[in-house]
Structures are given as structure tokens and as C-alpha cells.
Amino acid sequence: MKASKKTVASPPLLIKSSLAARLKDEIVSGKLSQGSRIVEKFWASRFGVAQTSVREAINILIAEGFATKNSGRSARVTSYSPGKVAQIYEVRAALEGTAARILAQSGQDLSTLEAAITQMSKSIKNRDLAALLEADLAFHLQLCELPGNEVLSQHARMLLVPLFAFVSMRLGGDATLATAWKPDLERHREMVRAIAEGEASLAELTVRNAILRFAERANEIWR
Structure with a gap:
């Protein structure tokens, strides 16, 4: 049997x-x-x-x-109005700019940020939008976690995680849009270079300006 x-x-x-x-x-x-x-x-x-x-x-x-x-x-x-998205980017600019200033002063290892950029670059070449967004989110979370300021990192995560999910929803999984990140990739590199140079005020300004430019680019892509 x-x-x-x-x-x-x-x-x-x-x-x-x-x-x-x-x-x-x-x-x-x-x-x-x-x-x-x-x-x-x-x-x-x-x-x-x-x-x-x-x-x-x-x-x-x-x-x-x-x-x-x-x-x-x-x-x-999750749903955001255009006005709410603009407000989120304004707060992001302040939080990430502060993180950049702290990191520039501390001279901390930035290899995790560089690794995220490398992954973003690979994802753009492969037109893997999901992996690209994951790497992009990882970069910004790491930027806010590296300073070791728990309040800063918690608030950044509260903003960034749902925002990147919303971006994914707005893009609808269209893999062809991955190439639209090419200009932003260089801005990420500029952010890391500014932090590495150790000039706190310049690092903060560079990151703030980059985040606000990301907001403009997001609106361009979504339109």
C-alpha cells in the first residue's frame, strides 16, 4: 500500500x-x-x-x-497631493542637509553611500526600476543614519519610506523610466564628494540643493 x-x-x-x-x-x-x-x-x-x-x-x-x-x-x-509632496521634499532637504553637515564634520566612512550609488548605476543600465528605487532609498536612509542621530534618522525614515513607495506607484513599474535617473546619479555623487571634502557648510548646501532639484525632476518625470 x-x-x-x-x-x-x-x-x-x-x-x-x-x-x-x-x-x-x-x-x-x-x-x-x-x-x-x-x-x-x-x-x-x-x-x-x-x-x-x-x-x-x-x-x-x-x-x-x-x-x-x-x-x-x-x-x-498611500496617496499624496502635489502640495504634500512639495512639503515632504522641503523637510527632506533640511534633514538630509543636516545629516551631510554632521558627516562632513565627523569624517566618517562613506562607503555605504558609494555602494548604493554603484547599485543605482547598475540598475539604470539594466532598466531595473524596482532595484533602482530600492538602491536610491538605501542611499538616503544611510545618509540620515550614518550621523548616529536617532531623532534625525527616525524622522527621515518616516518621510522617505512612504515617499519612495509613492514614487514607485506613480511610475507604475515602467522600466523605461529608469534611464531618467541618469542626471540624478551624478548629483548623488556630488553629494558624497561634498561630504568627503569635509567643509560642513558646503556639504549641507550641496545636499539641500540636490534634494530640491530631485523634487523638480520628480515632477518632470511624473508629468
Whole structure:
């Protein structure tokens, strides 16, 4: 008699990660539009899974910046008005400029920033938009974490993670747009060079100006 085959259940982490990836695809493709509710019951039925699994997947999306949730309400896809985006970039300029000033004064190792730029360059050549955005985010998070100022890094992460998720949504996964980052790549290099030179005021100004230019470039690409 042959032994009956047993169905091996997928690990809970794998299930929620897979669901989060599927929901993210719905968001980036625009099928789940910006600001729309992510109804747990609907997606549980759609994917044939337990509602708790969808809830856990949504929590991953919230951590990655693709969704937001207020107490007692359904999660919604992240959405920003043009005015809100402009305000975020203004605050980014202040935070990242401050980080650059601290780093210039400390003479700290900048190899993690250089590694992120290298990865951005590779992603542009490969037209891998997802990897490009991941490397770009890593650069700016590292810039704000290297100074060792916990308040600065926490506020930067709160702004940057959902902003980059929103950028991904706005670009809709269009790989051809990866080449639009070429001018910004050199600005990232200029930021690192300015910090490495050790002139604190110049480093801060260079980074502030670069962030504000990134805001202008984002609007150009989105249009």
C-alpha cells in the first residue's frame, strides 16, 4: 500500500509575504488606486486565504510605505497631493542637509553611500526600476543614519519610506523610466564628494540643493 501524500502547509511568513507582494502588484499597476481602501474581506475571498493572512500582508505594506491605516479604520493605499509632496521634499532637504553637515564634520566612512550609488548605476543600465528605487532609498536612509542621530534618522525614515513607495506607484513599474535617473546619479555623487571634502557648510548646501532639484525632476518625470 502506498503512503498517502501529505500536503505541506506553507509557512505563515511565506504566505503573508506572498500576499503582500500580490497586493503590491495591484497597487503599482494601478488596479488598487491611490487612496483607495484595502478591504481585508474582499482580498481574502479574492486570494482564497484567511482574512488574518490578508491583515498581516497589509501590515507589511504599511511598513514598506505602500499603505496607511488609522486606528479603527480600513487600510488605504498611500496617496499624496502635489502640495504634500512639495512639503515632504522641503523637510527632506533640511534633514538630509543636516545629516551631510554632521558627516562632513565627523569624517566618517562613506562607503555605504558609494555602494548604493554603484547599485543605482547598475540598475539604470539594466532598466531595473524596482532595484533602482530600492538602491536610491538605501542611499538616503544611510545618509540620515550614518550621523548616529536617532531623532534625525527616525524622522527621515518616516518621510522617505512612504515617499519612495509613492514614487514607485506613480511610475507604475515602467522600466523605461529608469534611464531618467541618469542626471540624478551624478548629483548623488556630488553629494558624497561634498561630504568627503569635509567643509560642513558646503556639504549641507550641496545636499539641500540636490534634494530640491530631485523634487523638480520628480515632477518632470511624473508629468
